[in-house]
Amino acid sequence: MGMAVGPRSGAVSEMNVVPLIDILLVLIIIFMVITPTTPHGLDALVPQPSPPDAKQDPALLAKTIVVVVGANGKVLINQDETTWDQLGPRLEDIFKQRAEKVAFVKGDDNVDFAEVARAIDIMRANGIDKVGLITAKVEAGQ
Amino acid sequence: MIPMADIMLVLLIIFMVVTPMLQHGFTVDMAKVENPEEMQAADRDDAILIAVTRDGRYFLGTTQVSLDDITGKVKDLLSNRLDKTVFVKSDARAKYGTVVKAVDEVRSAGVDNLGLLTEKLETTRKAPPPPPGQ
Numbered sequence: 491m492g493m494a495v496g497p498r499s500g501a502v503s504e505m506n507v508v509p510l511i512d513i514l515l516v517l518i519i520i521f522m523v524i525t526p527t528t529p530h531g532l533d534a535l536v537p538q539p540s541p542p543d544a545k546q547d548p549a550l551l552a553k554t555i556v557v558v559v560g561a562n563g564k565v566l567i568n569q570d571e572t573t574w575d576q577l578g579p580r581l582e583d584i585f586k587q588r589a590e591k592v593a594f595v596k597g598d599d600n601v602d603f604a605e606v607a608r609a610i611d612i613m614r615a616n617g618i619d620k621v622g623l624i625t626a627k628v629e630a631g632q
Numbered sequence: 633m634i635p636m637a638d639i640m641l642v643l644l645i646i647f648m649v650v651t652p653m654l655q656h657g658f659t660v661d662m663a664k665v666e667n668p669e670e671m672q673a674a675d676r677d678d679a680i681l682i683a684v685t686r687d688g689r690y691f692l693g694t695t696q697v698s699l700d701d702i703t704g705k706v707k708d709l710l711s712n713r714l715d716k717t718v719f720v721k722s723d724a725r726a727k728y729g730t731v732v733k734a735v736d737e738v739r740s741a742g743v744d745n746l747g748l749l750t751e752k753l754e755t756t757r758k759a760p761p762p763p764p765g766q
Contacts, residue, residue: 509635513642520646529675530668531719531749536739559728599729603684603722604663606731607750611665623746625736 532610535622537594555584555593556624559601559609577609582616591617596624657681658691663724664753671747674719680709681749682738684722688730702737710741719747 557577558566565572572580585591593613597606610621660683673679682702683691690697692705710716718738722731735746 509638512635512639516639516643517646520643520650529671529749530752531671531674531747532665532668534746534748536735536744536746538739538744597728597732599727599732601728602724603726603728603731604724606728607663607665607722607724607748610748611667611750615667623732623735625732625739627736627739 532607532614533621534595534610535620536625537622537628539628553588555581557581557593557595557609557613559595559597559606561598561600563605565609574608574612578612578616581613581618585617592620592622593618594622594624657719657721658683658685658694660685660721660723661725662721662749662751664751666753668750668752671719671749673715673717674747674749678713680706680718682706682718682720682734684720684726684731684734686723686725688727690734699733699737702734703740706738706741706743710743716743717745717747718743719749721749 554568556568558564558568560566563574565574565577567577567580567584581593585593595606595610595613597609613621674681681693685691690699690702692702697705706718710718718741720731720734720738738746
């Protein structure tokens with residue numbers, strides 16, 4: 491390791507690797523940041539309407555839970571008005587004894603999708619495995 | 633300053649190459665929820681993605697489609713596959729009515745499993761325990 495003083499004569503024979511290392515490090519960092527962005531989502535089912543001549547089972551109908559997301563931030567379980575904070579515990583209560591963890595979601599046309607997503611999120615967090623979306627055509631039986 | 637320029641150029645090129653590959657479907661501002669599941673299938677190249685924008689437009693993948701065309705096109709795409717799942721990528725502030733219309737069209741195509749794509753909300757408070765049996 492001699493110190494060169496004054497103008498050097500001749501070309502530098504070693505390759506300058508520092509910029510190369512810089513670039514590689516940046517590459518590594520970028521790939522580390524990008525890789526973990528796997529898509530997330532909420533699983534939902536869309537029920538196909540039953541044939542029009544099929545008999546409705548009243549017992550099944552009475553057991554059906556529909557979470558309704560209404561306008562102005564209202565939430566209802568079937569006809570029962572509730573609050574966002576109460577929704578989770580109440581659903582948990584209802585589904586504690588049930589084997590079939592199925593519930594439906596219905597939303598007002600004018601609510602934001604985020605509200606409905608929140609409702610589905612709460613339902614899934616409280617043990618409902620199958621969330622069905624009730625659409626206008628399902629209700630009309632088409 | 634040459635190494636700096638090198639790095640910046642490389643960064644630029646990488647982002648140019650990677651960005652279109654990362655985004656499947658039309659880019660919307662998705663709803664954020666606390667406990668979504670991972671949906672690896674939505675990342676596949678052949679995943680059927682329907683995006684609903686804030687102003688009520690529909691996109692199948694990256695091409696805009698009209699509401700009436702969704703059923704036919706999804707049916708075509710589904711015809712030769714076993715996994716009949718369609719992913720709905722809706723803007724958080726899209727009206728639910730517009731989303732439901734798209735869902736109805738998808739349902740008419742014979743789909744009964746839907747993935748509502750969301751983003752994971754990172755909260756500091758403890759997330760509720762996962763549902764039993766998972």
